[in-house]
Amino acid sequence: MENKAAIELRGITKRFGSVVANENISLTIRKGEILSVLGENGSGKTTLMNMIAGIYHPDEGQILVNGEEAAIHSPKDAYDYKIGMIHQHFKLVNVLTATENIILGLKEKGRYNVEKSAERIKQISNAYGFEIDPHKKIYEMSVSEKQTVEIIKVIYRGAEILILDEPTAVLTPQETVKLFQILRNMKQDGKAIVIITHKLHEVLSISDKVAVLRKGKYIGTVETQNATEKSLTEMMVGKAVSLNIERPETKNQEVRLSLTNVNMTNKEGVAMLKNVSFTAKSGEILGIAGIAGSGQKELLESIAGLRQIQSGSILYQNPQTGKEENLRDKTPMQIRNLGVRLSFVPEDRLGMGLVGNMGITDNMMLRSYKKGKGAFLQRKQPKSLAEKIIRELEIVTPGSDTPVRRLSGGNVQKVLVGREIEAAPTVLMAAYPVRGLDINSSYTIYNLLNKQKENGTAVIFVGEDLDVLIELCDRILVMCHGQISGIVDGRKTTKEDIGIMMTTVKNETGNEESK
């Protein structure tokens, strides 16, 4: 017999501007069951769940809680319906203790008594198997402890329906095992649990059912016991779609950039890059695939001199002088002064690549303002450059002095890519250059990258859409958990192969993480 439905979604549609994030989705979440919502980045999983949690409101469709139509306008409404969501970015106050964070904003009856609350937290912990010190401050906690606090917070408030947004993204394998045991305990207790994920092995090991989304559409729900990694991958990535992106043949290949055994840990001491070694060659596009947060950003920023690496070398072959330069431990300015023509289109366009409140001309100067003698800026050249880019890339803007913040996403990206290409780079790195762009703008960017390739630039392209990577790139490097899980030929590989590599690390220590 099927368990009772906790939540039913009927025909949910959500649009952001012209982008349809969710299209006519119907889905049932049942009590005493763990449902995985599976899909690639940008497939609309989080948006859908945010509507249940009261962050967004659907444009069309209904949400039924326990069989009755519910109006959920805020996270507080969601709590009243006993729905709790654990977001990827924790909402915790650092200087408060676990207990204080958990009871924050509650209007409990009786005197304020932290000890009593801590006692209840201990009971909850014992009941489900959490390990937590209720009096520990958040800033002293590891990521997994913070996540525990978030989950207890939701249960403490009486949630019967728990939604976890990619809970394992920040956990070690051991912590993941523990979390899954807790989720199973909660399922036994009759709670409905949804986990948003794109990791196939986790889906198979934890869930009872899998609902698959692809590009905002609902593909279907299957019983986990009838599913395999292969069948789920097919549902998730779909049949290969022909995008007709051009791919010129490679020629005159020379090594431009070679990384050897690069290791990097971030400020929190978490290893972000582990033994990364690869080469980028002139006249080719090297694609980098991987689940978001697998170390792509850190890799590019290490090369650009924005992050300190702990070990390994980053060597650049200068085609003009024939000299080899080590870029490790150098600042972006030092790298530029070495004559290294490295261009970088960062993921955060307005927060890093451009200054939102400045016009296109002033943004062109970010690269070139130091040029020329004297203390004053040369605005003439940047201005004509700005006008050239506006003209050639067909940027829609009232003028070259309009703050770029006001332009549409596609136009902002054209400004950024245009500037980086105008520097005549020998290595061009682009992180998610078509994210959020419409089809036409995306093709403009593909063409620009191809042109660079034909000019003999080594192009590194970090992407999320596997169809694009397979059609555009000559070689594809797949990253998983900060490691390289393989480098494949773009002309021969399939989406399924890459999909599996994205979630599986084959390393020397031998413990394959998928099991």
Add this chain to the structure above:
Amino acid sequence: MDAIAYFLQRTIAQALPLLFGSTGEILTEKSGNLNLGIPGIMVAGGVAGMISATVYEKTAANPIGIVSVCISFLFAILCAGLVSLIYCFLTVTLRANQNVTGLAITIFGTGFGNFFGGAIGKLMGINDISILMTVDTYKKTLPFAKNLGWFGTIFLEHGFLFYLSIIIAVLAAYILKHTRTGLNLRAVGENPATADAAGISVTKYKYLATCIGGSIAGLGGLYYVMDYSRGTWDTQSFGERGWLSIALVIFVIWNPDLAILGAALFGGLYIADVYVPGLSGAQKELFKMLPYVVTILVLILTSRTKKKKNQPPESLGIPYFREDR
């Protein structure tokens, strides 16, 4: 012995305006509002109390001391609260910059205080503006204070505002650390987005904390006018007590209970030059620099050690708008 006791007594007299001011500013800053208008608010509150007392004493047929105290007390906290309300309206509702608004409040508040404080006699058309009856009631000490030797001299020869300041500081510390309201307030000042998501009204907390904090600071001005300078207002002598209160907030790293000791220390330093033998006039002035230098050192040390619990509230000075999430 007597000299030391007297020194400590004067220390407390110096410390009280600072204690009121910094307790009020701590509550304000705990909500994430850096109110640089505190000096103005203290002056405005004190002078409002003085004016109301003057009006009452000069117009009532048979003025009664305790009534006058009640009226001036009420007007002081009302006026200080109202000026704080202007600050809140501009920064929270109209989203203006906190530093700029705070400084404008200080210009307005000190202007208000100095103008009416200086011109009250002229405006009322009277020459004798002394309000000794009110002052005497404010300064009334416990009847047995004189009989308790040095202890009485130091701790009991003060008016009721002395006890009130301690009670408020202790109460503020208790509320911040041991009540649900305090927990919510701290959350608002640290991370308003999280507080908002937990169902706490960020706006309500900011308004209440800032206005109540301002009213408390206004009592500092009231004490100064009524008790310290015996019901008169001299535009120069209030000096930097307002800014010193803000320094004290940093010095006691946002703890109202520590502020009691901190205020005593600052108050002592403020007059210690008189009691340290062999100081020349110029050296005395250097001595008075100490509270500021010590505050700077505390500021540097806390930022260097990066100990989370000693930091300013995380969102201090940063406005919060829900749409910006």
Add this chain to the structure above:
Amino acid sequence: MKVKHTGKEPLIRLSKRTDISIFQAIAVRAAAILIALLLCSLIVMAITGGNTGFFQVYADMFKGSFGSSRRIMMFLRDISALLCLGLALAPAFRMKFWNIGAEGQAIIGALAAVTVIKKMPFLPPAAMLAVMLCASVIAGAVWGIIPAIFKAKYNTNETLFTLMMNYVAMQLVRCCVILWERQPGSNDVGILPAGNFPKLFGVDYGINILVVAVLTVVAYIYLKYSKQGYEIAVVGESVNTAKYTGINVKKVIIRTMAISGAICGIAGFLLIAGTHHTINTGIVGGEGFTAIIVAWLAKLNPFYMLLTSFLVVFLNRGTAQIASACGLNSYASNIIIGVVLFFIIGCEFFIQYKLFLRHPRKKEGV
């Protein structure tokens, strides 16, 4: 199941304006100033006991500011003092470095100039002024650099740090005043014997006005057309972008605060050599704080600052005139300035945001 809905549609909804025209923006500001001035007149009428007519107030204020050629010169002198401090703050604020320490930086600059007069009385007049200027610039710069170093290194809160530095400077001045006072206990240094500006073209305060006029243009050019000004703008907008571009953020913070402090030092120098010829703690008179508001309301544009400081000085001198005519103290002007500032600060909200009364929700943000 009964559930209370808390997520009601709010009564007033806001959205950020992006498309307000310059004329609309000016109109909003003008309206705010107008309302504030009307209110001021009422306040003045109230405190002078109705002795002044409604429009008489403005006439008196005008007379107080521009009533005689001497008053006009003093008016210009006051503008130049306030404007100079505003100019000093502009680079720091553009970098989003909250320098609340202009008062102290100017005072320490003034103190340095006086020290030169006291310790090197043998210098000939021109050399004296030159050495004074150098001393003021260095002293102001040092006062600006100290908090900047700690900001760059440990991210120490600069608002509170610079605020405290004001009072360290003031105590130093008090200390020196006692060392130099004419009679023990008088707290008065007296008019200094040397280091005064000569009249420029026979005009009092001519050099003050000229120096600040030149500084205004220089500051405008520096911020808008120099490479350093560009770096300041990038650091202020986004530290991440600055790092990506290869700007040395720490260096820019320290250099900019050195400049900011140095200009404050010049302001202190002008106050000594051009205006007061003596020193005490009130020599800057809180203008260092007022300048913060003047600079902010002018959007850190040196030429707009001319307008905002004009407004403040007009209110100040005008109200002081009325107050003294009625035998009241001049602090009345601070009340008026405060009220006008509240209105101007508040009106910016209506320039940046559009208000909607309750109506159906269309889209939520991405």
